[in-house]
Amino acid sequence: MAPGRIAQTALYQEVAERLRQRIFAHELLPGIRIDEQQLAVEYGISRTPLREALKVLAAEGLVTLRPRRGAFVTEISDQDLDEIFPLMAMLEGRCALEATRRASPEQIARLEALHRQLQRFAASNQIGRFFEVNQEFHLRIQEMSGNRWLRQMIQDLRKVLKLTRLFSLSIDGRLQQSLDEHVGILEAIRTGDALRAQTMMHDHILAGRQALVRGAGEEARVPS
Amino acid sequence: MAPGRIAQTALYQEVAERLRQRIFAHELLPGIRIDEQQLAVEYGISRTPLREALKVLAAEGLVTLRPRRGAFVTEISDQDLDEIFPLMAMLEGRCALEATRRASPEQIARLEALHRQLQRFAASNQIGRFFEVNQEFHLRIQEMSGNRWLRQMIQDLRKVLKLTRLFSLSIDGRLQQSLDEHVGILEAIRTGDALRAQTMMHDHILAGRQALVRGAGEEARVPS
DNA sequence: TTTCATAATTATGGATACAGTATTATTCGC
DNA sequence: GCGAATAATACTGTATCCATAATTATGAAA
Incomplete structure (x- = not known):
């Protein structure tokens, strides 16, 4: 984890917020798969908080979790x-x-x-x-x-x-x-x-x- | 995990559902703390899926996560x-x-x-x-x-x-x-x-x- | 050349281990 | 005797590791 971070909020919340912003900015387009491992590397964190963040976003409806298939940005019809x-x-x-x-x-x-x-x-x-x-x-x-x-x-x-x-x-x-x-x-x-x-x-x-x-x-x- | 289970749904979803039922049955009363470790032992699973389940329930508003304090059943006024x-x-x-x-x-x-x-x-x-x-x-x-x-x-x-x-x-x-x-x-x-x-x-x-x-x-x- | 089957690789889901922080209890000082 | 400070314990949060399932690629047969 980056040193100097006060970490008052849990890491998974920060990750969830960053992902939200990327989704809202249409950097992550609806339908595309969210690669856990790649993101973990990109953010320099382990997969655990990332997975928790994805669960939160799934509950919000922003991502759709397909069992054993991965996380996808939700598509709105x-x-x-x-x-x-x-x-x-x-x-x-x-x-x-x-x-x-x-x-x-x-x-x-x-x-x-x-x-x-x-x-x-x-x-x-x-x-x-x-x-x-x-x-x-x-x-x-x-x-x-x-x-x-x-x-x-x-x-x-x-x-x-x-x-x-x-x-x-x-x-x-x-x-x-x-x-x-x-x-x-x-x-x-x-x-x-x-x-x-x-x-x-x-x-x-x-x-x-x-x-x-x-x-x-x-x-x-x-x-x- | 119990053998003979087909496990089409993820474990965290099952755990979330079991917790929901216990909350709805008022076996877990509003305000009480949900002990991660104890529940993990009780269900015979690790803390990982349990934590993910709690995140889901938190998003639903059934439990409230207080950072560094734990999970509590939400109290409705x-x-x-x-x-x-x-x-x-x-x-x-x-x-x-x-x-x-x-x-x-x-x-x-x-x-x-x-x-x-x-x-x-x-x-x-x-x-x-x-x-x-x-x-x-x-x-x-x-x-x-x-x-x-x-x-x-x-x-x-x-x-x-x-x-x-x-x-x-x-x-x-x-x-x-x-x-x-x-x-x-x-x-x-x-x-x-x-x-x-x-x-x-x-x-x-x-x-x-x-x-x-x-x-x-x-x-x-x-x-x- | 195309399709099906099998094998290999990759990623997800779950378990375990470790570190850091908060709370509580105990001890020391006033 | 009471309050504050320090130490110990317990629990949250994060990382790493392992197993299983899914997908893809390769090879063989039609």
Whole structure:
């Protein structure tokens, strides 16, 4: 093990996180086999923590373990996407509902600050930054809902979604459309209209999926 | 390892399943520490597959791994229940909605057969059997929804719920009330009223939680 | 030339051994 | 007698080793 490491977190957790990042970065593409031995050598660790990390990722659905066959990055089908997005819409809609009911003025102000950041990144067409802050925006609302399990569930699904190359935001006009939808959501939260916030968030998520379907085939390619 | 075992599934999966059953049977109570070494000796296996099994259970939320402290059976608070039940209600409601839209006459007939079984077990006050078939009833509707992710999500939450001793069905009158609610759900599914099926299932789940809250303190004890 | 069977190689799954850290108990000092 | 510090013990975390199963390659036969 590398000396100087404080090792407060277990090694298998670190390995799991590194693998997650590589999967999310599409460096490890869905379907390919994850070579335990090679990775162990590459990371300079033994196979034991690596195997434990793979078990964790398998439980998250990011990798699929075939007995005696090895670990493979999970492949997500279009049908999976069609099943997951409506779920996400429902769950995030619920978040918006609960968040609206419990929102404090400070929390709303924080959301609006994030929204202004989004506007800036959209104006300068910084899609990467927009993507990050957008995640932060949604995460914040999930936290505001006060329901730990609801938030966890959404995060788990989002991990699975990150397996695919979803660049709905890079589709022409989607960035502005997304911003407009955020304005509506914020408005509903600000005025305390929980049901409207729920509906708008719900439709916002589904609109993301719609943009994907429309832009199918022309999705951006990222050189691994 | 026991000879004669075909061992198609990995050992860690078997161990995980055995531990799950012991946790669900409340043989391993929430909060207690799971002794790796002792269990390894007890099962006649090494610590390696046991540790992998614990990682899986941790991902499911059944056990909590405290770094350098060991594995503990997860403790569920009342607040957790208050957060989980509305979620379950929403998710199972959604299942009922989708199931209604896709229901074939054969599937409906199968549901009604299960319902008749429930009536029999209720009449003879066989709570254990009722509980089992009740699970089957709900699971069937989840499968009918055709959404793999929705079903998985509900099953995951249900696992966590099984950590606690939830015997709402053993509370006086709840058995009959549950049956009545099922009648309503079945009626909605049969007539194709998806929205009504959703609402009724939603309320059915919440009613289970309500019964629990009312019956708090007087919950029945089940040996093992 | 293609297909099937057998053998060899490689990788996964499980066991055992070792090191490091945390907890607990005992002893010493105040 | 009580509290703190140090030492010992026990358990987690990691590495190495071994066995078994799967896959691939090679050779022979059709």
